[in-house]
Each structure stands twice: as C-alpha cells, then as structure tokens.
Amino acid sequence: MTDDLLLDVQDLRVEFPTLRGTIHALQGVTFGLHRCETLGLAGETGCGKSVTALAILRLVSHPGRISRGKILFEGRDLLAVSEAEMRDLRGSQISMILQEPKMSLNPVIRVGAQVAETLLVHDKTLSRRAAAERAVEMLATLGIPDPRRVARRYPHELSGGMAQRVMIAMMLVTRPKLLIADEPTSALDVTIQAQILELMKALKREIRTALLLITHDLGVMAETCDRVAVMYAGSVVEQGPVRTVLKRPQHPYTQGLLKTIPNDVAPDQPLFSIRGQVPSLLQPSIGCAFAPRCERAMPECAAKVPPQYGLEADHHVACFLHAPGA
Numbered sequence: 116m117t118d119d120l121l122l123d124v125q126d127l128r129v130e131f132p133t134l135r136g137t138i139h140a141l142q143g144v145t146f147g148l149h150r151c152e153t154l155g156l157a158g159e160t161g162c163g164k165s166v167t168a169l170a171i172l173r174l175v176s177h178p179g180r181i182s183r184g185k186i187l188f189e190g191r192d193l194l195a196v197s198e199a200e201m202r203d204l205r206g207s208q209i210s211m212i213l214q215e216p217k218m219s220l221n222p223v224i225r226v227g228a229q230v231a232e233t234l235l236v237h238d239k240t241l242s243r244r245a246a247a248e249r250a251v252e253m254l255a256t257l258g259i260p261d262p263r264r265v266a267r268r269y270p271h272e273l274s275g276g277m278a279q280r281v282m283i284a285m286m287l288v289t290r291p292k293l294l295i296a297d298e299p300t301s302a303l304d305v306t307i308q309a310q311i312l313e314l315m316k317a318l319k320r321e322i323r324t325a326l327l328l329i330t331h332d333l334g335v336m337a338e339t340c341d342r343v344a345v346m347y348a349g350s351v352v353e354q355g356p357v358r359t360v361l362k363r364p365q366h367p368y369t370q371g372l373l374k375t376i377p378n379d380v381a382p383d384q385p386l387f388s389i390r391g392q393v394p395s396l397l398q399p400s401i402g403c404a405f406a407p408r409c410e411r412a413m414p415e416c417a418a419k420v421p422p423q424y425g426l427e428a429d430h431h432v433a434c435f436l437h438a439p440g441a
C-alpha cells in the first residue's frame with residue numbers, strides 16, 4: 116500500500132479474559148485507511164468491528180487488552196504513545212460517533228454548550244464566546260434549522276435524528292483527521308438514516324476527514340465507501356476498492372456474504388446464511404477461521420492462517436486460493 120496511509124493497522128490482537136476462558140476477539144486485524152478516504156468495515160455481528168474501533172482509540176475496556184499488533188496513525192504507533200498523548204489525540208485528531216447518540220450526550224448540559232466544550236478542551240486559546248459561535252455555525256452546517264435555538268436545548272428535547280446531528284457536530288467541530296462511526300445510523304429510521312449518510316458524505320468532503328464506517332448494511336457501504344474491509348471471526352479476510360469487492364469478491368466468505376443478500380434487503384434484517392457456524396473465539400484459529408464452512412477449503416487451510424495476498428489495484432485477500440502459484 117502507498118505511503119499516504121493515514122491509519123495502518125497491522126496484526127492487531129485483542130483478548131478478553133472471562134470466566135469461561137479467554138475470548139480472542141481480534142486475531143490479527145490488518146487494514147489500511149488513506150487520507151480523506153471512506154473505508155467500510157463489514158462483517159456479521161460478533162466478528163470484531165466494534166472492538167477494532169475501540170482498540171484504535173485505545174478504549175478497549177478492562178480486563179480486555181490489546182495483546183499484539185501495531186496501529187500506525189500518520190506513522191506514529193498509537194500503542195506506544197503515553198496516555199496523556201492519547202487523550203490529546205482523541206477528539207482532536209481521531210473522533211468516534213456511536214450508535215446511540217443520546218447515550219453520548221450529557222443529559223444536563225445544553226447541546227450548544229457541549230459542542231463548544233469540545234472545542235475548548237482542545238484549543239485553550241479560544242474564548243467561550245468564540246467557541247459558542249463556532250458551535251452554532253457547526254450546527255448550521257449540519258442542516259439543523261434555527262441552530263441558535265437548538266443550541267439552547269437539552270438532549271432529551273431533540274429527536275433521534277437531530278441528536279445524531281448534534282453528535283456529529285460535536286465530533287467534527289475540531290476537524291479531526293479520522294472519524295470513526297460505529298453503525299451511526301442503525302438506531303434511526305430509514306429516511307433519517309439516508310439524510311444523515313448524505314450529510315456525512317458532504318461534510319467529509321468539506322472537512323477533508325477520513326472516515327472508518329462500520330456497518331452491516333452493504334447497501335450503505337456501496338453508496339458511501341471508497342474501499343471496504345470485510346471481517347470474519349476477528350480478522351480481515353478481504354479489503355479493496357468498494358466496486359471490486361462488491362462486484363468481484365475473491366474470498367469465499369465475501370462471496371457467500373454477497374450471494375445470499377436479496378436485492379431489496381431491509382436494513383436490519385439478518386443478511387445471509389452460510390452453512391455451518393461462526394467459530395468460538397475461545398480458541399485462537401490455527402488455520403483460516405472460515406475453513407470449516409468453506410466449500411473450497413484445502414488441507415493447508417486448516418493448518419495455517421493465510422496472509423493477505425495482494426491482487427491488482429489495492430485489493431488484498433487472505434485466502435490460499437490466491438497464493439502465488441496456487
């Protein structure tokens with residue numbers, strides 16, 4: 116991959132010790148995100164999308180831990196920086212939008228003040244008045260009608276769609292280089308979803324931020340993303356330009372995932388059924404995690420984990436079918 120990589124995640128591993136044993140939630144996640152690009156992170160529930168997002172921000176909850184790997188942000192390893200530096204990066208350079216906006220807004224502070232506060236935390240030279248003014252401007256940019264009035268409201272006085280807009284305003288007001296959005300619209304109804312996604316696309320162009328968009332909705336992905344990374348059982352099995360991956364998927368899992376989607380799939384319906392079951396994460400995979408369900412599995416697939424092989428034009432597939440000379 117080229118050196119305009121903003122985020123370069125290599126062999127990321129996360130474990131959660133539990134009473135039943137250690138859950139190997141991430142088992143070597145590798146992907147890259149270029150500047151100003153939108154990368155979709157896809158895969159069924161439990162495959163490790165949210166844990167990947169949290170790990171990038173170093174917010175994996177205790178006793179969970181990042182056991183291995185590198186997270187290079189502009190070439191700097193986030194796993195090696197101090198907690199103080201990390202706190203500084205969060206919010207100013209890397210922001211995250213959560214699924215339930217009202218959970219992340221403080222219920223007892225007016226929303227305008229919350230957006231302003233984000234600015235003040237990261238820019239000590241700014242006056243309160245100027246921050247309040249920038250907050251109102253940001254609300255206006257997000258298409259909020261009468262932003263001055265909305266700024267004076269409390270979170271519970273807003274609709275879900277409006278609260279999500281405020282949340283996005285809060286995350287973008289510092290102009291971060293990377294915005295992570297974990298299923299940002301799945302708690303909203305379909306028409307609002309479409310509006311919010313349009314808005315994020317437009318804003319992304321204006322602010323020139325890169326976006327890591329987590330969604331299980333491949334329709335949203337096709338509409339919004341430049342590239343996609345497909346995850347299965349704690350690792351990335353395929354990544355590449357969105358059109359290539361959706362039209363000519365090369366990993367048997369991605370192929371299964373796409374084949375089983377009806378054309379008019381409802382946004383939160385289960386997307387597919389591939390024979391067999393998702394593996395338990397209590398044992399790290401010795402071979403390809405998908406091998407037990409794969410119709411094209413070969414003996415070596417059960418014996419070792421396939422690396423990502425580079426195909427044409429930034430398309431990578433972790434499958435021995437694509438090993439040179441296979």
Ligand SMILES: Nc1ncnc2c1ncn2[C@@H]1O[C@H](COP(=O)(O)OP(=O)(O)O)[C@@H](O)[C@H]1O
Nearest residue numbers: 131138140159160161162163164165166167396
């Ligand atoms: N705090 C936790 N403690 C134990 N296991 C966890 C914790 N958070 C996530 N996991 C496990 O890690 C795996 C990946 O979870 P997650 O990233 O939330 O999946 P996704 O977002 O793709 O649906 C799941 O098997 C989940 O049970």
Ligand SMILES: [Mg+2]
Nearest residue numbers: 164165166297
């Ligand atoms: Mg999740």
